[in-house]
Every structure is written in structure tokens, then in C-alpha cells.
Amino acid sequence: MYNAINSNGNGERGQHWEAQLRKGCLEMAILASLWQSRLYGLEVLRALSEKSQLEIAEGTLYPILSRLKAEGLLQSEWVEAEAGHPRKYYWLTPAGRRRAREMAEAWTAFSTNLSALMQPILGVKQR
Amino acid sequence: MYNAINSNGNGERGQHWEAQLRKGCLEMAILASLWQSRLYGLEVLRALSEKSQLEIAEGTLYPILSRLKAEGLLQSEWVEAEAGHPRKYYWLTPAGRRRAREMAEAWTAFSTNLSALMQPILGVKQR
DNA sequence: GCATAATACATAGCATTACTATGTATAATG
DNA sequence: CATTATACATAGTAATGCTATGTATTATGC
Numbered sequence: 001m002y003n004a005i006n007s008n009g010n011g012e013r014g015q016h017w018e019a020q021l022r023k024g025c026l027e028m029a030i031l032a033s034l035w036q037s038r039l040y041g042l043e044v045l046r047a048l049s050e051k052s053q054l055e056i057a058e059g060t061l062y063p064i065l066s067r068l069k070a071e072g073l074l075q076s077e078w079v080e081a082e083a084g085h086p087r088k089y090y091w092l093t094p095a096g097r098r099r100a101r102e103m104a105e106a107w108t109a110f111s112t113n114l115s116a117l118m119q120p121i122l123g124v125k126q127r
Numbered sequence: 128m129y130n131a132i133n134s135n136g137n138g139e140r141g142q143h144w145e146a147q148l149r150k151g152c153l154e155m156a157i158l159a160s161l162w163q164s165r166l167y168g169l170e171v172l173r174a175l176s177e178k179s180q181l182e183i184a185e186g187t188l189y190p191i192l193s194r195l196k197a198e199g200l201l202q203s204e205w206v207e208a209e210a211g212h213p214r215k216y217y218w219l220t221p222a223g224r225r226r227a228r229e230m231a232e233a234w235t236a237f238s239t240n241l242s243a244l245m246q247p248i249l250g251v252k253q254r
Numbered sequence: 255g256c257a258t259a260a261t262a263c264a265t266a267g268c269a270t271t272a273c274t275a276t277g278t279a280t281a282a283t284g
Numbered sequence: 285c286a287t288t289a290t291a292c293a294t295a296g297t298a299a300t301g302c303t304a305t306g307t308a309t310t311a312t313g314c
Contacts, residue, residue: 017154017226018233020300023272024147025241032244041292052240060272062293067271085281085290099144104248106145111238113179114152117159121231147271150301168263187301189264194300212261212310 022054028103029054030064031073031092035100038091040079041065065090073099149181155230156181157191158200158219162227165218167206168192192217200226 033039033047045061048054068074073096080086092100160166160174172188175181195201200223207213219227 017230019272020151021155021230021233021237023151023300024149024270026272027144028148029241029244032248035247042290048244052244053236054240054244057273058292059274059276059294062291063272066293081281083281085279085292087291100248103144103148104245106148107241107245108249109180110148111242113181114156114234115238117156117175117179117181118231118234120162121159121227122235146301150271151299153301169261184302185263186265186303186305189262190301193264208310210310212263212308214262 025107026056026060026064027068028100028107030061030068031096031100031103034074034090034092034096038089040087040089044090068096072096152234153183153187153191154195155227155234157188157195158223158227158230161201161217161219161223165216167214167216171217195223199223 029048029052030044033044033051039047041058041061044065045056045058048056065074065076069076069090072093074090075093076088076090078086078088156175156179157171160171160178166174168185168188171192172183172185175183192201192203196203196217199220201217202220203215203217205213205215
């Protein structure tokens with residue numbers, strides 16, 4: 001599985017059609033990354049990268065985390081590490097878990113529909 | 128198959144998290160709708176709605192078609208209908224076909240990755 | 255013939271969301 | 285102590301739809 005979506009897409013116009021493809025999915029992806037356990041910022045980045053080859057810049061992540069927290073979907077706390085830097089841990093609130101579920105379901109339907117639309121293109125190529 | 132994504136999402140903030148989910152996919156979807164045959168504007172809308180439950184407003188469609196044409200991915204021509212209104216037909220240029228393929232492939236990878244991230248959420252719910 | 259409705263396309267202002275560049279703070283290392 | 289690494293934060297900018305509205309042409313009914 002290769003990393004098809006990163007920040008340096010190679011389209012002609014704007015060079016970023018791939019970036020647009022993933023815009024709007026990031027909140028959902030970030031909520032999902034926190035489903036199974038609480039994580040601190042850079043752990044979220046690593047989880048996304050490892051679990052779904054989704055590379056997000058730090059400057060993108062933190063405003064989103066901040067926004068989700070302001071919305072009551074996440075809670076956070078500062079933890080002084082026994083060794084190393086203090087870290088800000090995030091976890092899903094009950095509202096956050098509900099949102100994550102809603103989004104996961106919507107994503108499933110949406111992606112299935114869109115993939116169906118892509119089939120003729122991929123089918124021709126495979127021939 | 129129900130229409131999970133339309134313009135009146137029901138989230139709390141901004142009410143539009145679902146709209147964001149599909150932003151960025153529309154160019155690809157529109158290019159895909161033209162893969163098998165040329166269509167005029169409202170036919171594109173209907174094709175998207177019928178093939179993938181994707182509802183786009185006319186005001187959204189035409190700027191995108193215009194943009195794709197400016198970019199050399201589409202070509203268009205006015206056709207006087209034998210009965211009814213004149214219509215502007217669109218079809219993919221060779222560059223447009225290449226773009227559609229690239230996007231379809233990127234989409235496949237991207238959506239597979241993201242769906243993997245969603246599995247724990249959906250798995251828990253199904254239990 | 256005229257007014258209204260339907261069809262088809264177009265556009266401008268606005269809202270939203272990342273991306274990019276840059277910065278602050280703290281701990282670790284040489 | 286200076287530099288590097290880790291961790292978090294933010295402001296300006298770019299891109300893309302959404303919403304509201306408008307223009308143009310054809311069809312319909314009175």
C-alpha cells in the first residue's frame with residue numbers, strides 16, 4: 001500500500017487536487033484515531049500515518065484538535081512526562097464518540113457510492 | 128442505499144460536516160460522470176444523483192465545469208435541441224481522461240486507507 | 255399574443271477548511 | 285551554554301463549495 005495522498009500532489013493547476021480530495025475528511029480521521037485510546041498530538045500524527053498513510057502537518061493538526069475541543073467532542077489535559085517534554089493528551093467525549101460513529105457511517109455510504117462511480121474508469125484500465 | 132450525504136447535514140456546529148466530507152471529491156465525481164459519454168449540465172447532475180446519490184446544486188456544478196474546461200480537462204459545445212432548450216454538452220479531453228484515471232486510483236487508495244481507520248468504530252457498533 | 259412556468263446555464267459573495275510559514279516553550283545533548 | 289529535538293500554537297493565504305440570485309430560451313395555457 002503506497003501513500004497516494006500527501007501534501008505535495010502533482011497536478012498541474014494548483015498542484016493540489018489530491019489535497020482537496022482529503023480536505024473535509026481530517027476531522028473524522030482525527031476523531032477516529034482517538035477511538036481506541038487517548039493520545040497526545042504527535043501520537044495522533046503517527047497513528048494517522050501508520051494506520052492510514054495519512055500525512056498531516058502539525059500546523060494542520062493543532063487547529064483541528066483545538067476546534068474539536070471547543071466543540072465539546074474532545075477533552076484534553078497536560079501531562080508532565082517522567083522523561084521528556086510535557087504533552088497534551090486528548091480523548092473523545094461521549095459527544096465525540098457519537099460524532100465519530102455518525103461520521104464513520106456517513107463515510108461508509110459516501111465512499112461506497114463514490115467508488116461505484118469510479119468503477120468504469122478503473123475497469124477500463126484493468127483490461 | 129440511502130442518501131447519506133446531501134447539502135443539509137445535521138451536525139451541530141455549522142451543520143455541514145457532511146458537506147465538508149464531500150468537498151474535494153466533486154471534480155473527480157464530475158469527471159467520472161463523463162467517462163462513458165458526453166453529457167450536458169443537467170444530465171451530469173442526474174447522473175451523479177442516480178449513480179452515486181451525490182446531490183449537487185446547479186450553482187455548484189457550473190463553476191466546476193467551467194474550471195475543468197479552463198484547465199483543458201473538458202471540452203464543450205452548444206447544441207440546439209430539435210425540441211426544447213439549447214444545451215451545452217461536455218466531454219473529456221485526453222488530458223481529462225488521464226486526470227480521471229489518476230484521481231480514480233488515488234481515490235481507491237485513499238478510501239481504502241480511511242475505511243481501515245473507521246473499522247474499529249463500526250466494529251464496536253455492530254457488536 | 256402575453257404571462258407564467260420550466261429548462262438550462264451562469265455568477266458573485268460568503269463560509270469553511272486546510273496548507274504554509276513561522277513562532278514559542280521545554281527538555282535533551284554535546 | 286549553544287544547539288537540536290520535541291511538542292504545541294497561530295496567522296495569513298489559497299482553494300472549493302454553498303447560497304442566493306440572475307439571465308436566457310423554450311413550452312404552455314389563457
